Amino acid sequence: MKMLVAAVLLIATPALAQLPPGMKMPPPVKVGKPDTALLKAATAEAPATLATLERLVNIESGSYDTEGLVAIGNLLADELAARGAQVERMQGKPGTRGDIIVGRLTGTGTGKLLLLAHMDTVYTHGQLAETPWRVADGKAYGPGIADDKSGIAVILSAIKLLKPADFGQLTIAFNTDEEIGSLGSGDLITELARGQSAVLSFEPTTAVPLEGMIAGTSGTNSVFVHIEGKAAHAGNNPELGNNALVEAAHVIAVTKDMDEGQGKRRFNWTQVSQEGSARNMIPDDVTLIGDLRDISDDRVRAFETEMKRRLATPSVPGTKVTVNVQINRPAFTADAASLALIDRARSIYQEAGGPDLFVLPRSGGGTDAGFAARAGVPVLEALGLPGFGYHSSAEEYVLIDAIPRRLYLAARLIRELGR
Ligand SMILES: [Zn+2]
Known part of the structure; x- marks a missing residue:
């Protein structure tokens, strides 16, 4: 034996x-x-x-x-x-x-x-x-x-x-x-x-x-964070605007550690889209898109709750941040x-x-x-x-x-x- x-x-x-x-x-x-x-x-x-x-x-x-x-x-x-x-x-x-x-x-x-x-x-x-x-x-x-x-x-x-x-x-x-x-x-x-x-x-x-x-x-999920700001001329009166792109940078900064590493929850920001943007305009509409992989629908919902908690108070006054997590494949x-x-x-x-x-x-x-x-x-x-x-x-x-x-x-x- x-x-x-x-x-x-x-x-x-x-x-x-x-x-x-x-x-x-x-x-x-x-x-x-x-x-x-x-x-x-x-x-x-x-x-x-x-x-x-x-x-x-x-x-x-x-x-x-x-x-x-x-x-x-x-x-x-x-x-x-x-x-x-x-x-x-x-x-x-x-x-x-x-x-x-x-x-x-x-x-x-x-x-x-x-x-x-x-x-x-x-x-x-x-x-x-x-x-x-x-x-x-x-x-x-x-x-x-x-x-x-x-x-x-x-x-x-x-x-x-x-x-x-x-x-x-x-x-x-x-x-x-x-x-x-x-x-x-x-x-x-x-x-x-x-x-x-x-x-x-x-x-x-x-x-x-x-x-x-x-x-x-791993389940595959899409994370959307939409940031609504206020447009203004970038040269004449930028202080009248609320910069959605600057707020997007804040969103990334406070969420990038939500990835847990190999074999655990994987989360990465992968795309950014902007509506009606121009170089000389304070941007008012930015969407960040992230890729999320996790082991259960429950954990995905817990992730969404945690992200909403972190983003509850925008760093750029006057911007509005909306979080939406979509389950694609369980x-x-x-x-x-x-x-x-x-x-x-x-x-x-x-x-x-x-x-x-x-x-x-x-x-x-x-x-x-x-x-x-x-x-x-x-x-x-x-x-x-x-x-x-x-x-x-x-x-x-x-x-x-x-x-x-x-x-x-x-x-x-x-x-x-x-x-
Ligand atoms: Zn295949």
Whole structure:
């Protein structure tokens, strides 16, 4: 027994050294024998997954690219129909581009699952010409290939590995505005998640230094502070005005310490907008915009109260300061059932020959897991492919050799939860 513990430590140590600072690997999970038939089928399916990825990458689908989002939505509706799904095109809130494609598959099992991935990318039209689809050194490259075309491709292949007895109902939802906060589709995702046995979300995972699961995401919120002053000529009679810009400087000075640092509440002023400004005029209308990330709606409201307290008395007499905090995407915090799913995923992944997965307690970004978790059901995040370079200026890629084990992970999880 002691020998075994020592061996585990020896294996675990190099991985530990590569983890981001402050993170440790969770205790090891028990690993069973692989389902060899499923692993074989997943391995045989992998080239088709790669072919799907190529087709998806070759349709540019930035969050604001209506034409691209419609084209990729049409392709996905056809792909789901070809797999026997009933396809519904759903509308997000007014202004949402393209349709949210929802497919439903009915089996003979008892579990109901929602599988989530998003069609939109962070890129603008033309990126594909600069960084076209290519395969080199075991990696496939292209804009949005990891985030989140890999999630879509894994879902489309994983459902081919299932039998009707493997699930009661599968609902598959592909939305078009995840990268811009899912303001149009978020409520719909919460509705689709209601009553499900679990929600599996297929965002990509990191490829380096290690692959991982996500136990929490940060909620994203917008902070608006509007300052109303009084305009006056800057040269003739500035003393008749109330300078909203000077008051804005005061607002920044007394709130900039409301950021709590890494792993805690993040708050930063990011934008300023001015109405009717001119160089020779005392400004009377300034809005400061800040980015706030926190772990619960309650904490966001507490932040708002604290900011209002600090800004109750303007430093420039005669100015009026109004604080408004808007919750864009709720945070996700894995509950006990979701944490149990993470351990199950870690076990299955190793069974398929994959590495143990680290568990990120909370990412600085938000995902649709937050909207799904609002329905009060277990949510598992980051079942897409391991990738690199998403949301950065580096060329985005996924690891090709991870495809079979990722398909195995998805199919086996669905089967266990769905039967
Ligand atoms: Zn994403």
